[in-house]
Amino acid sequence: MRRYSSHNKGEIDMQTKRIMLGVASALALVTIAVSAASYQVDTVHSTVGFAIKHLGISEVHGDFTKFSGTIEYDAAKPEEFKASGTVEVASINTGNKMRDDHLRSPDFFDAAKFPEIKFAVSSVQKEASGWVVKGQFTMHGVTKEIELHGELAGPIQDPMGKTRIGITAATTLNRQDYGLTFNKTLDKGGLMIGNDVKISLNIEAVQ
Numbered sequence: 001m002r003r004y005s006s007h008n009k010g011e012i013d014m015q016t017k018r019i020m021l022g023v024a025s026a027l028a029l030v031t032i033a034v035s036a037a038s039y040q041v042d043t044v045h046s047t048v049g050f051a052i053k054h055l056g057i058s059e060v061h062g063d064f065t066k067f068s069g070t071i072e073y074d075a076a077k078p079e080e081f082k083a084s085g086t087v088e089v090a091s092i093n094t095g096n097k098m099r100d101d102h103l104r105s106p107d108f109f110d111a112a113k114f115p116e117i118k119f120a121v122s123s124v125q126k127e128a129s130g131w132v133v134k135g136q137f138t139m140h141g142v143t144k145e146i147e148l149h150g151e152l153a154g155p156i157q158d159p160m161g162k163t164r165i166g167i168t169a170a171t172t173l174n175r176q177d178y179g180l181t182f183n184k185t186l187d188k189g190g191l192m193i194g195n196d197v198k199i200s201l202n203i204e205a206v207q
Contacts, residue, residue: 037072037074039205040207041203042164042204045204046067047063049202051197054193055190055192060094062095064087064093067088078124084118089115089116090115092111108182116138129149130150133150134148140178142179147171149169150167150201151167152166158206162206167201167205172197174195
């Protein structure tokens with residue numbers, strides 16, 4: 001049987017400690033990587049929609065078909081939720097080409113001059129009714145803080161083994177606050193287009 005001197009035993013103990021330290025460091029790095037995981041918005045399974053009053057009696061609904069976004073989410077620390085997104089104004093779609101072209105014009109969004117709408121989350125808070133999300137919203141060259149109310153679902157594993165989360169959120173904006181002032185007065189009073197715009201987000205994001 002091979003015998004080890006106290007000197008050799010000390011070397012073995014030192015090697016063991018180094019190995020254990022290496023394993024611990026690797027596990028720590030894995031933990032950090034998981035907590036800092038980034039999700040990308042899956043545009044195929046997401047919508048950025050809006051609705052606005054027409055003639056004071058009904059609503060016109062539309063959406064933007066081109067957008068992108070990144071979300072940082074750790075289920076163990078939901079209060080550290082971060083997200084940012086960009087919408088291409090020219091992708092506005094209300095189902096009517098003439099109306100959509102008018103919305104892209106200087107009368108409304110002026111898509112040539114202000115091609116993007118942006119939002120960046122600054123804080124989140126869990127309340128009994130759901131999540132309250134605050135952030136900086138930029139549209140038509142104007143940036144203001146807005147507040148959305150919504151829900152977050154997941155994370156889950158999809159059939160392909162990818163991790164996904166789902167977010168629904170909504171808010172109401174006054175378009176006048178962003179310089180979108182075009183309107184017409186009806187013959188019998190009232191406005192053709194409402195000022196309040198309902199924004200609805202239905203987002204699915206994947207790692």
